[in-house]
Amino acid sequence: MATTTTSRPGRLLIVLGVILLLLFGLVALTQSWVPKLGLDLKGGTTITLTAKSLSGGGTVTADQLDEAKNIISQRVNGAGVGEADITTSGGNHINVAVPGASQDSLIKQVGQTALLYFRIVYDAQAGTPAPATTPSPTPSTTPKPSTTPKPSTSTTPKASTTIQPSSTPNGRAWSSVLAAATPTPTPTPTAKPSTPATPPASTPPANPADPLNYTPDAATQAAFAAYTCDKPAPTDDPAKPLISCDREKATKYLLGPAILKGTDLSDASAGIPQGGFQWQVNLKFTGEGGDKFLKATTAIAQRPQGQNLFAIVLDGETISTPSVSGPIPGGQAQITGTFTETEARDLANVLKYGALPVSFDISSVETISPQLGGDQLSAGIMAGLIGLGLVVIFSFLYYRGLGFVVVLSLIAAAALTYTSVVLLGEAIGFTLTLSGIAGLIVAIGITADSFVIYFERLRDEVREGRSLRSSVETGWARAKHTIIAADSISLLAAIVLYILAIGSVKGFAFTLGLTTLIDLLVVFVFTKPIMTLLARTDFFGHGHKLSGLDPEHLGVERLPGQGKPSGQPAKPSTRKPVGGEV
Amino acid sequence: MSKLGSIGAKLHRGEVSYDFIGKRKLWFAVSLVLVAISLVGLFARGLALGIEFKGGVEYQANVRVTSSTVDDFTNVVKATNAKDLGDPIVTTVGSDQVRIQTRPLDQDDIAKVRAAIAQQAGVAANQVSNSQIGASWGSQIARQAIIALIVFVFLVFLVIWGYFREPKASAAAIIALVHDVLITVGVYALIGFDVTPATVIGVLTILGYSLYDTVVVFDKVRENTRGITGSNRYTYSDAANLAVNQTVVRSINTTLIALMPVGSILVVGTVVLGTGPLKDLSLALFVGIAVGAYSSVFIAPALLAVFKEREPGMVALRKRVMSKRAQSAAAAGTPVPAAAAAGAGGGGTTVVTEARKQDRPKAGTPVPSARPRSSGAAGRPQPTRKPRSKRGK
Numbered sequence: 001m002a003t004t005t006t007s008r009p010g011r012l013l014i015v016l017g018v019i020l021l022l023l024f025g026l027v028a029l030t031q032s033w034v035p036k037l038g039l040d041l042k043g044g045t046t047i048t049l050t051a052k053s054l055s056g057g058g059t060v061t062a063d064q065l066d067e068a069k070n071i072i073s074q075r076v077n078g079a080g081v082g083e084a085d086i087t088t089s090g091g092n093h094i095n096v097a098v099p100g101a102s103q104d105s106l107i108k109q110v111g112q113t114a115l116l117y118f119r120i121v122y123d124a125q126a127g128t129p130a131p132a133t134t135p136s137p138t139p140s141t142t143p144k145p146s147t148t149p150k151p152s153t154s155t156t157p158k159a160s161t162t163i164q165p166s167s168t169p170n171g172r173a174w175s176s177v178l179a180a181a182t183p184t185p186t187p188t189p190t191a192k193p194s195t196p197a198t199p200p201a202s203t204p205p206a207n208p209a210d211p212l213n214y215t216p217d218a219a220t221q222a223a224f225a226a227y228t229c230d231k232p233a234p235t236d237d238p239a240k241p242l243i244s245c246d247r248e249k250a251t252k253y254l255l256g257p258a259i260l261k262g263t264d265l266s267d268a269s270a271g272i273p274q275g276g277f278q279w280q281v282n283l284k285f286t287g288e289g290g291d292k293f294l295k296a297t298t299a300i301a302q303r304p305q306g307q308n309l310f311a312i313v314l315d316g317e318t319i320s321t322p323s324v325s326g327p328i329p330g331g332q333a334q335i336t337g338t339f340t341e342t343e344a345r346d347l348a349n350v351l352k353y354g355a356l357p358v359s360f361d362i363s364s365v366e367t368i369s370p371q372l373g374g375d376q377l378s379a380g381i382m383a384g385l386i387g388l389g390l391v392v393i394f395s396f397l398y399y400r401g402l403g404f405v406v407v408l409s410l411i412a413a414a415a416l417t418y419t420s421v422v423l424l425g426e427a428i429g430f431t432l433t434l435s436g437i438a439g440l441i442v443a444i445g446i447t448a449d450s451f452v453i454y455f456e457r458l459r460d461e462v463r464e465g466r467s468l469r470s471s472v473e474t475g476w477a478r479a480k481h482t483i484i485a486a487d488s489i490s491l492l493a494a495i496v497l498y499i500l501a502i503g504s505v506k507g508f509a510f511t512l513g514l515t516t517l518i519d520l521l522v523v524f525v526f527t528k529p530i531m532t533l534l535a536r537t538d539f540f541g542h543g544h545k546l547s548g549l550d551p552e553h554l555g556v557e558r559l560p561g562q563g564k565p566s567g568q569p570a571k572p573s574t575r576k577p578v579g580g581e582v
Numbered sequence: 583m584s585k586l587g588s589i590g591a592k593l594h595r596g597e598v599s600y601d602f603i604g605k606r607k608l609w610f611a612v613s614l615v616l617v618a619i620s621l622v623g624l625f626a627r628g629l630a631l632g633i634e635f636k637g638g639v640e641y642q643a644n645v646r647v648t649s650s651t652v653d654d655f656t657n658v659v660k661a662t663n664a665k666d667l668g669d670p671i672v673t674t675v676g677s678d679q680v681r682i683q684t685r686p687l688d689q690d691d692i693a694k695v696r697a698a699i700a701q702q703a704g705v706a707a708n709q710v711s712n713s714q715i716g717a718s719w720g721s722q723i724a725r726q727a728i729i730a731l732i733v734f735v736f737l738v739f740l741v742i743w744g745y746f747r748e749p750k751a752s753a754a755a756i757i758a759l760v761h762d763v764l765i766t767v768g769v770y771a772l773i774g775f776d777v778t779p780a781t782v783i784g785v786l787t788i789l790g791y792s793l794y795d796t797v798v799v800f801d802k803v804r805e806n807t808r809g810i811t812g813s814n815r816y817t818y819s820d821a822a823n824l825a826v827n828q829t830v831v832r833s834i835n836t837t838l839i840a841l842m843p844v845g846s847i848l849v850v851g852t853v854v855l856g857t858g859p860l861k862d863l864s865l866a867l868f869v870g871i872a873v874g875a876y877s878s879v880f881i882a883p884a885l886l887a888v889f890k891e892r893e894p895g896m897v898a899l900r901k902r903v904m905s906k907r908a909q910s911a912a913a914a915g916t917p918v919p920a921a922a923a924a925g926a927g928g929g930g931t932t933v934v935t936e937a938r939k940q941d942r943p944k945a946g947t948p949v950p951s952a953r954p955r956s957s958g959a960a961g962r963p964q965p966t967r968k969p970r971s972k973r974g975k
Contacts, residue, residue: 040859050722107689107714363722364634366713372642375855383850383860387843394839435783438863441847442787445840446794452839453798456832482801485745486794492737493790497783500730502723505783508863512787 009529016412016525023419035418036425038433038507041377043370044099047110049360051092060092060358068358069094070349072110085429093363093502097431107365116262116354117238118293119255120300121309121321122216127229127245127252161337163283163297163310163322212299214256216241224254244311244318253318255311259296262314262354264289270344273334279344281335283351290331298327312351319350380437387441391448399455401540401547405530406451413447413522417515424514436507443515446490450523453486454479458531468542472535476528483523490516593827600830603823606884613761613881620768627771632778632862633683633713635720639692641682642711645703647674655680658702664691675856686717720779727782734789735759742797746804754885755796758877762792766870780859784866791840791867792874795833796882802829803883811895814902822887826879837875844868 027033039046051060051068060068069088076084076096085097096110216224220241229249238258245252267284285293300308301324312320322335335347368376388410396403417440424430457479461471494513497505534540540547593599602609633640645651652672659670659682668685675681682699692714700707735756742752766785770777802825810821844867851860890896 048719050716050718361718362714362716363719364713364715367711369643369709369711371644371709372711376858376860379850379854379860382854383847384843386846386850390842390846391839394842398835434859435780435863438783438847438860441843442840442867444843445836446791448839449794449836452832452835456829456835460828478805482798485801486797488741488745489738489793489797490790492741493734493787493793496730496734496737497786500726500733501783501786502726505723505727505779505786508783508787512790 009532012525012529013533016522019521019525020412020415020419023416023423027419027422030423030426032422032426035421036429036431037377038431038436039097039099039373040366040368040434041373041380041432041437042099043368043373044097045107046364046366046368047096047098047107048363048365049094049096049110050363051094051358051360053358062091064358065092065094067352068360070352072096072360074346074349076106076110085431087429089502089506094360107362110360110362115238115316116265116312116314116351117258118260118296119242119258119311119313120212120214120296121253121255121307121311122241123221123224123254124309124321125224125252127249161320161322161335161339163324163333163335164326164328212259212296214241216254216256220254224252227252242313242316244313244316246318251318253311253321255313255318258313259310260289260292262351264292265351265354268348268351270339270341270348278336279339279341280337281339281344281348281351283333283335285331285333287331290329293331293333294327294329297324297333300324301326312347312354314350314354320347376434377437380434380441384437384441384444387444391444395448395451401544402455405527405534406448408530409451409522409527410444410447412526413515413518416518416521417443420514420518421511430510431507432511433507435505436511439508439511440515443512443519446487446512446516447519447522450483450487450519451527453482454523454527454531457482468540469535472531476531480524480528484520487516487520593830599823599827601823602826602880603819603884603887606880606888609880609884613765613877616768617761617764620765620771623768623771627774629767629771629777630774631720632776632781634715634779635724635777637686637715637717637720639684639687639695639712639714641684641696641699642675643680643699643703643705643709644678645680645705647677647680651680655682655699655702658698659684659695662691662694662698664688664695667691667695679856686714723779723782727786730786731763731789734786738789738793742793742800745797746800748804750889751800751804751886754882754889755793755800757885758796758882759789759792761877761881762788762870762873765873766866769869770866775865776862778859778862780862781866784863785870787867788870788874791871792877795836795875795878798832798836799826799829799878799883800886802826803886807890811899814899814906817900817903818890818896819887820903822883822890826883830879833875833879837871840871841868844871 049072051065053060053064065088069086072094073084073086076086076098084099085095087095087097089095098106220243224243227243229245229252238261241257242255243252244255264286265283266286266289269282270279271282272279296310300310302308308325309321309323311318312322320335322337339347392403392407392410395406399406421430421432425432454476458471458475461475462468466474491513494509494516497509498513501509538544651674655672656670659672660667664684664687666685666687671683673681673683680703682695684695687695692712696710696712697707700710703710738759739749739752739756742755743749746752763785766788769775770781775781803822806821806825806828807818810816810818816824844864847860847864848868851858851864855861891900
């Protein structure tokens with residue numbers, strides 16, 4: 001073993017060189033020379049949410065958590081803050097990191113439970129009061145962009161969708177909500193249609209509490225007329241009628257009480273049907289949900305054309321308003337229309353979220369001002385440099401020439417760490433946080449400790465009467481086991497912490513584990529081969545006064561095999577310790 | 583420095599040594615007292631839990647600190663009339679920061695209080711840092727940390743067992759580990775440092791670090807005691823003590839090198855940032871690494887020796903060694919230690935059952951340790967002169 005590494009130190013160095021070249025090449029390719037910084041270093045808001053299942057004892061499954069994460073993404077993106085980073089951790093936590101200024105409204109919004117309801121549409125009007133009088137409708141598909149709070153970037157898909165039984169081939173009979181709303185500028189459009197809402201086809205439930213029998217009263221109508229969409233989304237009480245706006249806040253809807261809730265859905269997906277060319281959204285209902293949906297669609301289909309709409313409402317926002325042309329049995333349905341792929345997927349996602357019985361607790365919110373973030377970053381860097389400097393000074397004082405080996409090894413480790421952090425930022429979105437930096441700084445010590453173990457071993461070998469060149473090998477053979485064992489323990493600690501602990505512990509554990517691995521790599525492919533090469537030089541191999549391997553420094557009278565002709569026995573004082581043989 | 587080097591050499595050869603194992607009762611007593619004080623501190627005073635464990639809102643803003651800063655901010659925050667505000671705690675950090683802690687607040691009130699603080703400090707609202715912690719968050723962190731601790735201790739037990747093939751090494755290492763964590767926590771309780779999630783990280787990291795040192799020492803102990811029952815020169819404790827002495831320079835160096843970066847985080851974190859995760863983390867690490875170094879030198883090897891000396895093989899070895907020492911001591915005319923005299927009876931007749939593994943002799947060659955030696959050289963091998971025919975020339 002020793003012989004192979006003796007003769008081939010160059011190879012290992014080349015391996016390291018190739019690894020470093022590759023890593024730097026990749027960094028150059030990604031064009032990002034700075035690690036991704038966490039929000040505690042550049043300022044921003046970090047929200048930690050704890051997800052709780054509304055059913056099944058409060059524990060959430062991995063799938064549920066993943067979907068919950070998507071809901072949160074949707075909400076955050078909906079809030080228009082941009083560049084938010086949303087991750088899951090620890091089985092039931094979702095972390096939302098939003099750079100920039102504090103986001104009070106976002107915090108509130110993000111922590112809500114997903115509330116998805118299906119409601120019957122009784123009226124639809126432009127969401128912002130036109131400069132003229134309210135009843136004058138703006139029947140164009142998009143209201144004036146200047147008056148909308150957020151300019152809508154896409155045409156509203158909800159204005160032209162149809163829901164149908166999944167067995168029906170792609171029907172084309174969609175209708176526009178706004179077009180439908182146009183002929184009813186007066187706020188009493190739905191007084192009559194509610195009577196035929198008890199159709200001959202289905203069992204007529206004469207229960208007035210049935211949401212299908214709801215008729216908006218005058219007060220609701222008045223409230224609707226006065227409502228504008230620039231207000232925040234209203235609280236969504238399923239038992240009551242709701243005035244709601246679409247996402248673009250362009251249209252307001254007067255909606256009846258909920259006819260179905262999100263958990264009545266079992267699944268939703270977006271896709272293009274076989275033989276079709278348009279994107280559509282496929283719905284699946286639970287058994288009970290399917291029955292409810294059949295009843296609801298039967299009732300809605302009775303309503304006149306343009307009134308036969310229901311709204312899909314998430315968190316008080318109307319996401320889509322498909323029209324119903326007939327009763328839909330069988331617990332499956334499709335929403336068709338002029339969907340783009342993104343729109344279809346968005347809608348499917350919304351429906352899926354709504355089916356998710358998960359609520360969120362805001363566990364912690366941390367807002368770091370950009371100034372404090374900058375302070376923390378510079379403090380971290382300063383601490384790192386000072387720590388590094390101290391270690392280097394100590395190495396030179398104690399190990400003299402070997403200090404160079406320590407410095408070079410630390411440089412190699414630093415280069416590997418830097419590229420890894422940058423690349424991991426690109427590949428898996430790893431962000432460097434303050435505790436991550438702390439982990440890196442602590443790792444300086446761990447990395448240098450490996451060298452100490454090796455060097456002390458090497459000196460022990462010399463004291464036992466070996467020549468420097470053979471000590472480099474025999475010392476290594478023993479030191480490497482110790483280094484591997486000690487590093488394994490460090491790595492184990494890092495892995496356990498990373499998997500089990502929550503909060504900022506993760507960032508720390510990650511960098512600590514990463515640097516422990518890098519430490520192992522550097523000791524094996526850099527420090528050891530360099531020592532082998534250096535032992536061949538006169539300076540180190542013959543124990544120059546400044547090499548750190550001089551006899552005086554080692555506390556022996558002279559280096560074995562040097563200074564005196566060979567054949568003389570070594571000083572008897574090099575007594576071997578118990579069991580000191582290899 | 584070269585002085586240190588020669589001390590290292592003398593330690594290595596066993597010329598200079600401190601009897602770490604022999605004086606174990608003293609150090610066990612010291613540790614027991616420290617642990618007892620820590621436990622008393624922990625239960626009597628309790629830990630000063632940070633806001634992260636109690637729930638609440640903390641604000642931090644830059645402001646030129648004057649004598650009236652605390653009162654000014656207290657009044658401003660109280661004037662917001664936020665619900666459940668309680669008494670806000672205002673502290674200044676260094677000369678240019680103020681920190682305000684309140685009980686948990688509504689989202690709207692959080693914004694209101696922040697605006698008030700920003701106005702008082704004369705900065706924009708987004709220049710005020712704040713963190714808001716739900717009351718259950720701290721207990722979640724603590725619970726996960728305890729789970730991590732238990733899982734880690736269990737795994738470490740297995741890893742050390744596997745590496746040293748010796749459950750006693752695992753037991754000794756883990757007792758030392760618990761000792762380190764207890765004393766660190768005790769220091770926190772007694773001095774009253776704030777315990778934050780960063781502190782928890784620090785304490786958990788001590789686990790890895792304390793064991794790092796212990797593993798290094800144990801590795802040397804194992805090396806020195808390999809095949810020890812094949813000779814009768816050293817007891818297990820002697821060999822372990824030599825191992826500790828041989829690795830003590832290494833332990834000091836690794837500890838110093840580990841403490842340097844941690845110390846620089848501590849100093850920079852405290853001086854530049856005043857307070858925060860950097861300070862909390864490094865403080866826990868600093869205390870823990872120092873205690874860990876102490877335990878890996880004074881406690882863990884001594885524990886291991888105590889455990890091992892109970893094994894029948896080691897008891898027999900001790901008897902042989904003692905009787906041998908008694909003989910040579912008697913030959914030199916010095917008084918026989920009482921302990922050695924007790925074991926003197928059976929010493930001469932003990933049969934060496936297990937030869938040293940590394941240099942197990944080939945059949946026919948005499949076992950070196952069984953060879954009679956002149957007692958004049960205290961058992962050390964002497965240079966021998968080869969016969970003229972073999973010397974050449």
